[in-house]
């Protein structure tokens with residue numbers, strides 16, 4: 001049964017770091033809002049990541065607005081510390097996060113947005129979609145050619161080497177996830193890594209300082225997609241703290257080029273070589289699924305069309321996208337810049353809304369009374 005709830009000035013969809021940062025700024029401006037989260041706790045995407053994960057951003061650069069990440073500012077937080085920090089953030093600022101409340105559809109009716117979950121309908125003047133930059137696991141079609149006896153996991157389902165069968169393990173994907181998972185597996189398994197396209201390696205620490213100190217101090221982390229350097233940087237993925245050579249020499253991981261075919265238990269690479277595997281970890285990234293948003297703000301590839309998160313549909317925004325505005329847009333320590341910008345846009349929109357609906361409703365009620 002559907003229950004019509006109070007209307008809100010703003011509904012934020014997603015209770016990860018982006019949604020929480022948004023909530024922080026909306027609360028500071030005194031807006032009436034709610035945050036709808038599909039999972040049973042905030043920051044759920046972090047909880048889904050592998051057990052040994054450590055951030056590549058040190059604690060000093062992993063804080064949301066108004067609450068420093070606890071502990072040594074130069075240390076690299078663990079997955080569980082991030083989950084704990086986000087839960088603490090919600091409590092500290094008393095953010096209205098409605099858990100177990102997945103949004104099933106978002107529509108626009110006249111000048112109101114209608115947000116539907118399983119059993120409720122919310123009405124909002126404005127909506128912020130903060131459902132994350134990494135949503136639906138992407139696995140190439142060659143996965144279907146493998147024998148069912150081969151264990152196959154996407155990196156988002158990988159937790160630890162325990163339970164991964166012995167016999168060669170092939171990690172496919174040369175990004176940060178692929179490298180980190182390969183390092184972990186190499187301690188206990190014969191591990192291979194297939195790198196489809198090489199990413200630019202950057203050291204984690206340079207002369208005793210973290211990479212992000214330099215990116216911050218030089219202003220590179222805040223270069224926007226509208227600048228020439230921002231555009232160049234956004235076209236390149238970076239590999240932080242690893243190199244293919246280091247992986248091979250220090251950890252004994254065997255490297256292969258792109259995986260192009262599979263049959264039975266064998267994977268073929270672009271150099272013609274073949275490998276019989278016992279297990280495969282697909283570290284092949286994610287796609288976005290916005291099929292539940294019935295507002296025409298997407299291009300032909302299903303990507304949101306926006307300018308710094310502001311879409312062409314008045315009052316509809318995105319937050320936390322990769323390179324939404326800068327390299328920092330999808331990082332925990334910098335998402336606040338875009339969140340603050342959107343809070344400003346949201347306030348301006350409210351101030352300019354014709355007659356400000358809230359006042360109209362109140363005066364109608366007054367008359368009736």
Ligand SMILES: Cc1cc2nc3c(=O)[nH]c(=O)nc-3n(C[C@H](O)[C@H](O)[C@H](O)COP(=O)(O)OP(=O)(O)OC[C@H]3O[C@@H](n4cnc5c(N)ncnc54)[C@H](O)[C@@H]3O)c2cc1C
Nearest residue numbers: 014016017018038045055056057102103131132320331332
């Ligand atoms: C392996 C990995 C390591 C990373 N390491 C770092 C790092 O070291 N430092 C750093 O700064 N960044 C890192 N990132 C990048 C980024 O910080 C994270 O991806 C972060 O989780 C993004 O936060 P978010 O709030 O934008 O999205 P998410 O954390 O994905 O949160 C989105 C939330 O929306 C909810 N949701 C989705 N759909 C709906 C719906 N329809 N209705 C209601 N709720 C919904 C989800 O349940 C989720 O809780 C890493 C990313 C990955 C994948």
